[in-house]
Amino acid sequence: MDFFNSQTRKNNLKCHKKRLTQDQVRLLEISFNSNNKLDSDRKSQLAQELGLPPRQVAIWYQNKRARWKSQSLEVDYKALQQRLDNAMSDNDRLKLEVERLKEELNKAQEMLLAFNTTTNNYSSISSSCDEVGSSCLQLHDQSKHHLDKELYACLIGDEGHFGHNFFASSMS
Amino acid sequence: MDFFNSQTRKNNLKCHKKRLTQDQVRLLEISFNSNNKLDSDRKSQLAQELGLPPRQVAIWYQNKRARWKSQSLEVDYKALQQRLDNAMSDNDRLKLEVERLKEELNKAQEMLLAFNTTTNNYSSISSSCDEVGSSCLQLHDQSKHHLDKELYACLIGDEGHFGHNFFASSMS
DNA sequence: TTACTGGCTGTAATCATTTTA
């Protein structure tokens, strides 16, 4: 139709780009899979075997590399997606675990405080656990006189950071 | 050389593929960005404005869509990679948090056991905390008789699952 | 340095198959 415009009239004489035969493609694929680069020896050899100009073989390799690259990008994309899914479900599990541990720790701390008050003849054991939980930091300063020396040491922990984290954990 | 082989004699006479001018590309890009599809009205109009055959405009759009697709795949890939990085660092933080909480919980449990043995006039308070920590599961069965009823209830927890997890947490 | 070789990217064009109006 409009094949004879000023810009395109040159190539309407069909540049039939004949497709390669299946056999040719097959051989090229095999060769490519063993090595996606093409030294000139291999190029000549393949050109011979295929009945194609070496130039065309080189171009085929060129295009194949490009295709292969975008293909592998897609494969990588799917793999990455899988890894992300795994990481996210790990994340969910860990978050639940953290919540559970915080609850348990909270209970343990409440119990400790209860123990402490009872063993020191405090009548305030009935104070709600929630209040105690959120005022643990103060216990560090206010209640230590009432703890057995040995147990206090255990509460504070052997590591320097433990005493800090121990009471702060349920609020972060 | 062998440009006249049966398979390739056709296209060696240069099918000059002229590149479009910058202005032409610019206009095409603008048009494409507003709509990556091309109805025939727009095609004719663009062909007119560009001095190109409508056929070539259509081809440009087709190729552009293909390019755009693989480009956006790469963009998506990077975005996905970013999300994975974030998820993995979240993961690392959560794992540390879990470890920390387990340690604290372990210490709290050891303390509870120590408290329990002392308040029940046991002389075995000197038994090492490490041993106690790793035998918590047994405490559930063996020591419950020595815990105050109230405190035992707290240890076991109000929720059905708590009693189980409480002692198993430091070994999973 | 220069000139050559080969690879890569981007673009154009065609062909075959699928979708759609």
Place this chain on the structure above:
DNA sequence: ATAAAATGATTACAGCCAGTA
């Protein structure tokens, strides 16, 4: 159901760049 348009896969080329003889 069918002709046109979209799409996917190929073939081909030009321009740029790096290594190198």
